[in-house]
């Protein structure tokens with residue numbers, strides 16, 4: 001931490017060059033700004049502030065956002081649902097934020113000296129806390145000049161607090177620490193202040209103390225945002241450059257883009273063009289999120305809002321693209337780094353004939369969640385489907401749930417895998433990126449010269465008494481310790497380099513159970529390392545089931561093979577014939593189980609004691625079973641695919 005603190009001392013908040021905030025979906029009916037008495041021309045850049053709320057999961061971001069929306073009259077107190085900005089069904093059911101959401105608020109700041117007041121336009125972004133959605137957080141931060149770093153007064157700094165702090169710090173944003181939940185009996189704000197100083201060099205007197213539940217301390221939040229966070233720095237006299245931050249398809253209005261006007265201005269009727277595609281469009285409508293779509297007919301420098309321009313498909317509205325006035329050439333804005341997919345899985349229609357319906361649902365959903373990649377693939381076991389890349393297992397689960405809930409698609413998801421790289425010796429070296437274990441030959445014709453697996457650097461914050469158990473867990477998962485320090489007298493910070501596969505499997509749930517839920521965990525991509533990897537095939541009655549094959553470290557292959565075979569034995573129904581389940585590495589069987597046949601009582605109607613007739617019937621049954629075994633196909637239930645990577 002010492003090196004980091006030295007770096008932090010050099011840190012002085014600077015104003016970001018680009019001023020933009022992205023917003024997300026709201027009701028499809030745009031209210032009129034006139035009806036709401038909104039005149040955006042009253043807000044030069046100096047009266048605009050764009051800020052994000054970042055925190056560890058459950059520290060109270062969305063609840064704080066609710067209170068700020070109420071305080072500014074953007075939503076009515078007591079009306080609407082709690083965590084107002086968590087719009088998706090999946091967010092409400094799981095109680096987590098998965099999509100960053102923006103709301104524009106208007107706030108009158110009083111001048112204590114002369115009693116006068118000035119109105120500000122504030123764009124607030126509520127961000128997700130879970131590590132899988134940190135891509136949303138980094139995009140949100142690219143759109144802001146400052147953040148509220150919320151820390152739970154009872155829990156103190158946790159792993160995602162550290163990760164999110166670094167994101168904001170590296171983006172040179174102004175950081176306002178907010179110690180929340182001070183109403184709770186076990187709140188210890190002084191301890192949290194000390195942690196903020198030790199870990200981040202944030203001054204104790206700069207921390208705001210709030211309770212998003214009782215409202216305590218909230219009146220200080222927005223004045224602090226206005227006074228401490230700098231305004232956007234775009235220039236109004238320059239030609240239009242609007243950054244596309246997000247897009248989605250609305251049933252009634254077509255493609256809606258959310259974006260930020262970095263330079264210049266845009267208005268209804270303008271002819272605009274995309275830097276990425278060169279396509280031109282007419283602006284049909286534009287406005288702000290207040291918090292629903294509110295048509296203003298124009299957006300000026302530093303303002304954030306939506307744009308409807310007759311785009312046919314969301315693919316035309318690329319996140320990170322720059323829109324400009326047609327016939328005025330501009331330099332493209334930097335855009336965003338593409339999302340890095342940590343986990344891959346096959347998504348197939350539960351009923352093979354539903355492929356077209358699934359393809360349509362996939363197209364719509366991947367447009368609303370640009371961080372998912374999808375390419376067509378075929379499996380001998382499951383038919384035609386898609387190989388999808390996700391940011392993590394929770395992201396994959398959420399995508400699966402959204403496919404079913406929002407599009408009614410019934411799908412089978414294969415066991416998730418991480419992306420490996422294999423290098424073969426075939427005269428010259430050839431490389432194979434393996435996002436689907438089935439594509440790695442079981443007995444390759446060429447020699448494998450290297451196998452690489454993705455690794456991450458994991459940060460764990462834990463009460464000191466659990467350190468020993470966590471070190472054992474990390475060693476068992478092939479981890480290499482990078483750092484071990486204490487953040488105060490009761491809490492330790494561990495940093496480990498771990499193979500991604502060992503992390504995505506069930507690391508989080510084991511960590512939670514070892515520490516009774518008191519440890520927190522976050523990880524960051526750290527490239528690739530060489531590893532002794534093998535492919536484990538799964539065979540049912542001698543036939544390999546491509547959708548079930550997996551790649552593991554050599555040392556864990558027998559354990560993994562045994563677990564897959566045991567799990568399959570539990571989930572497969574008994575058939576009219578015997579089923580043999582095998583796990584194999586190349587031609588070597590490493591685990592085997594069998595499920596005995598259901599024996600149909602062919603003698604039920606055979607009364608009396610004619611032995612030869614009975615034998616004949618039994619022989620015929622045996623013959624039939626053999627045939628069925630040879631040709632019979634075994635039904636594999638969906639859970640079998642889903643649970644396989646879990647150890």
Ligand SMILES: Nc1nc2c(ncn2[C@@H]2O[C@H](COP(=O)(O)OP(=O)(O)OP(=O)(O)O)[C@@H](O)[C@H]2O)c(=O)[nH]1
Nearest residue numbers: 057058059060061062063096097129181211212213
């Ligand atoms: N007592 C108390 N509870 C609070 C306070 N703020 C939030 N909560 C509760 O803490 C829980 C989590 O709050 P959220 O606002 O959903 O937390 P979040 O940080 O947005 O969570 P994610 O979006 O999942 O990362 C909810 O049950 C809130 O009611 C507070 O100031 N005091």
